[in-house]
Amino acid sequence: MQAYLTFNGNAAEALAFYAKCLDGKVIFSMTFAESPMADQTPDSHKNKIMHATLEARGHQLMASDLPPNFPFDGYKGFSLSVQAKSVDEGKQLFEALGAGGQVTMPYGETFWAKGFGMLVDKFGVAWMVNAEH
Template sequence: MLVQPYLFFNGRCEEALNFYREKLGAEVLFQTHFRDAPPDSGHTPAPGTEDKIMHCTFRIGTTELMGSDGNCEPGADKPGGFSLSLTADDKASGEKLFNALADGGNVMMPWQPTFWTEGFGMLVDRFGIMWMVTIPHDKGYKS
């Protein structure tokens, strides 16, 4: 069994993919737009959403995620009830990734040492996705 995050960007999926490409080195593996749905599928895109992303698969590191523009409804709720956890190889790369994701977002817990690791931080990126960035736990680490 495989569990994969599926993220809805409420009309900002392409912008999010470009952001994750630039900041995290994401690679888009598959992408289809609402206009690409076959006429006999029963799905007619809402006017103005034809060029929005109906579905995509992208990779960050070794993890594949999926995403969509969703229904593109004004005032839609931001994603909630989950966080993506990104584990960097070391303190310097963790801090760099944290700062990259924080660009245009909201830092909830600044990048800092904690009682379990030399580097950890929490933020909500500019697309409303919550991230926890950390480095591997060092069993000998003491704050």
Template structure:
């Protein structure tokens, strides 16, 4: 069975709408699909407080799709994760601009630096607890 694609899926805790806005601004994300809890045909099962929560969203970022959700109401979000979303850039200035935008309100765990393997590399956790890795291969001068 061939796999058609692989997409990271972020489970947030009631702040998916704010995360979408950040990713639109910082990453140039385009919302391809957005469904809210209130869109469920049997809305009796969803409280009025939860009807506006994001049930599922798909954001186009370059050639990739990032998916996210507010998760089920009452389900705790795991704060620590061993998963990071890796971003690969072809332009160092764009990598720096995007790094700074996603770092706002978050925590830089590895500043964006020139590395021994010939790339700019950095890591951060954004304001929503999502771990990001940045890599931009250095241009070869010849």
């Protein structure tokens, strides 16, 4: 399974941020203007992302911007989880993803992990960073 995030017009910015934080790369990106639906797309959405894929840490995250006239209701009921190889790497990931966002549980030791923390990033996406060893 893969997560697919839908953004409110800032998918390209979010994916670039995630690529930097997670040492990943956007391996595919298509705007509405580049799609077969270009002639059906209002000018306001031509440069928005119709579909993109980010590859990082051996996984893929897919994303797009909402099509025209679709309301954005935010993100509810899930978190993206990233596993760190060490406590120090986990702290770095946590700080990078949390830049401009909100910490909901500070990164630190728990009964199940040497390092764990929760945050909502600057795009409104919830993340959990875990370092078990």
